[in-house]
Amino acid sequence: MADKPRIKLPKEAAKGDVIQIKTLVSHVMESGQRKDAQGKAIPRKIINKFACEFNGKPLFACALEPAISANPYIQFNAKVDEAGTFKFSWTDDDGTVITAEEKIALKA
Amino acid sequence: MTSRYVGLFAVAAAAIVLTGAGISAQEAERKGIPAPPGHVFKTIISGYEFRSKETRxxxxxxxxxxxFLAVERAADAWKKVEGSEGKSCASCHGEAETTMKGVGAAMPKWDDRLKKPVNLEQRINICRTEKMKAEPWAFKSQALTDMTAFVRFQSRGMPVAVKTDGPMSPWFERGKQIYYTRVGQLDLACASCHERNNGKFMRADFLSQGQTNGFxxxxxxxxxxxxxxxRFEGCMFDVRAEPYKPLSDEFLALEVYVAWRGIGLPVETPSVRN
Incomplete structure (x- = not known):
């Protein structure tokens, strides 16, 4: 069960503004290096890719590695030239993708 | 040759002065609240003040x-119907923002029927088994910890207000006795670290007053x-003692007593600690 990701960005911005986007997603980020009580390796399960699109155009993306803590927090900036929708996606090792959307309006 | 040594000494002396100043500045920064008369501390300080600025x-x-991921998960669970009675938490308690306000700050609380104090985890499970006729959540399960955090979060910013008089006083005394009893191979009591040595370094970390307002x-x-x-279990394990069982009478008595040691501190749940 994936929880809803937490995202924070302004509801509206003036044209040309640089806004800050904060994201936090719930995930175990199991590194694959640990062993369970029986000594068997716990299989790796991490979010290996995060991507953000704005109106269908790639805006920001990054690869995540096993050393990143559980519940990865990612913060980045974006310049806003038009109103539109941010689409966020977190891709898990097993192929599942957690997605979220946020809209932004231009200040009149 | 001599001048080089002099230089070295000067550097060493400067370093000592600097570290000294650093520590006292940090201590001066630690804000607490004045303790009520008869309390063990002069100033009650939240564990928050002992953490690095990044953690804060x-x-x-x-x-x-x-x-808050947990708080949000539990906000959904609050409305989820479970058990044979067809009830959710919200069926009886409505909006947690109003009905649960202040509840977490006053825990553990005396239960007249059970004739003992119960803490938040136990209270939630009593509700589940008796009112909802649902399976109780296991201690340490994500569901129980999430809900505990969610309920306690509704009291965030409110002062810890545990009652220790009347029928609670034997539990308070028992908790106090546990707090001051040395245990384990390292032969340490809670008080050895959290009362006598708080604010000092233990290995690479500051010892706090061991307050419970953020849990x-x-x-x-x-x-x-x-x-x-x-956390209690962890502390006891660290001093190489045989920990009491979670939700045992011993830990409950300790919870009552330690809550009193932090009386008046604002609830910080969900807090972030090392």
Missing amino acids: ALQDDDLENPG PTYRLRDQRLVPLHE
């Missing part, structure tokens, strides 16, 4: 604070919320 920043921002707390070490009794 993580707690201060409600979006960055990973404890369940998101521990960076565990990367999840940790309930209070698990």
